[in-house]
Amino acid sequence: MTLIRSRKTLAVGGSAAIVALLAGGWGLAHAFESPAQREAAATAPSPLPVTSEVRVGDLTRRITFQATVGRTGLMSVALPAPAAEPAYVTGKPTSAGAPVTAGQVVTEVNGRPVFAVTGAFPFYRELRRDHTGPDVRQLQTALRDAGIPTTVDGVFGAGTERSLAALYSRAGHAPPTEVAIEEDRGVPGTDATPGTGAAVDATGAQPAPVGTPAPSSSAGSAPSAADTSDTEATSDRPIRRRVVASPSEFVVVPTLPAVAAETPAVGTAASSEVQLRLESGRLRVTADVPVLIAETLIEGSTGTFSAPDGATTPITLETVVPGGDDDAESRVILDAADGELAADLLGAEGLVALDIETVQTGSLIVPTVAVAGGGSGEAHLLVEEDDGTFRRIPVIETGQLDGESAVEPTDPDDLAEGDRVRVD
Helix, strand or coil, X not given: CHHHHHHHHHHHHHHHHHHHHHHHHHHHHHHCCCHHHHHHHHCCCCCCCCEEECEEEEEEEEEEEEEEEEEEEEEEEECCCCCCCCCEEEECCCCCCCEECCCEEEEEECXXXXXXXXXXXXXXXXXCCCCECHHHHHHHHHHHHCCCCCCCCCECCHHHHHHHHHHXXXXXXXXXXXXXXXXXXXXXXXXXXXXCCCCCCCCCCCCCCCCEECXXXXXXXXXXXXXXXXXXXXXXXXXXXXECECHHHEEEECCCCEEEEECCCCCCECCCCCEEEEEEEEEEEEEEEEHHHHCCCCCCCEEEEECCCCCEXXXXXXXXXXXXXXXXXXXXXXXXXXXXXXXXXXXCEEEEEEEEEEEEEEEEEEEHHHCECCCCCCEEEEEECCCCCEEEEEEEEEEEECCEEEEXXXXXXXXXXXXXXXXX
């Protein structure tokens, strides 16, 4: 037992001695480390070279901004004054985004249609047989523009009456009428003056209110153009129902066709303060940009419009409309570079990328910091080799813009797209 314990003690003591010897040797080595060795150990390793890839493309200054596709001709017109009070929008035949053509019903008030027609001024009186004037001529022109053959002579005659009735019939509505006594043809016992058409009913009462439908063969059916002057027998002379044009049933706009931007909702109290908003003209890309950006834009510049789905359309800057004195923004209007913008882009919001300056096209492009000696004397690049070394090649700097340079190597085989050049 004593012998075994002694051997164990000897082994442990020997191991301790070895550890102590090694520690002492490390300490002596550390004590004798030179200052240069210590400085080298504390210094960070040299950074790797910084490189950039050579690309082929255009050296172009590009500006981007958000824009919307719409129609530049925005019209806000008031609904005509209603024929009776109270008056409410009871139907909305045209919704936002829908096309509006001449003679189309755009809304309904108290169950009656309101037609959109072209013209220069609102109708200011109820038009009937034998009326003359600029408003009659405007009505005739509007009927013709709506596709209904009408003579434009400024006289409300039988032809105008038939055309007006045809407009209502096409829309599925009865035209407004009034009862008119036929002209006196020498019938004994009459007191009408020849050549007049007194607007009274058979009992001598006032005319039927505007909106009274003409008699029809079945309830709820719209009369045909041939039914516009129904004769009613009387003991004295015949009377007829004459079609009239009520100013409350026509909204006059400068130009059609257009697109509805905003129409009054059903239940809205109808008045001349209610606005109908229409957009006309070709589709355009429009944006409001700060004046400082607008001043850099040049009409005719080209670029792209990127829709939310990623599709791009080539566009051209058409015009820049300056803002007012206190307006910090200008309106930019752009058109399709080829043809027209697709109809399904109406209302789309996307990104315009516009090239406002082009220095070089189809060139080898590198960062300007990679070009040593550029601008004067011989310029050169350091091109990375496969083994990580760099070779020096002479180049000509043909253009510079926004931190990039277009270069041409003296030997075309020295530089190609995808090479990497040193920039640090």
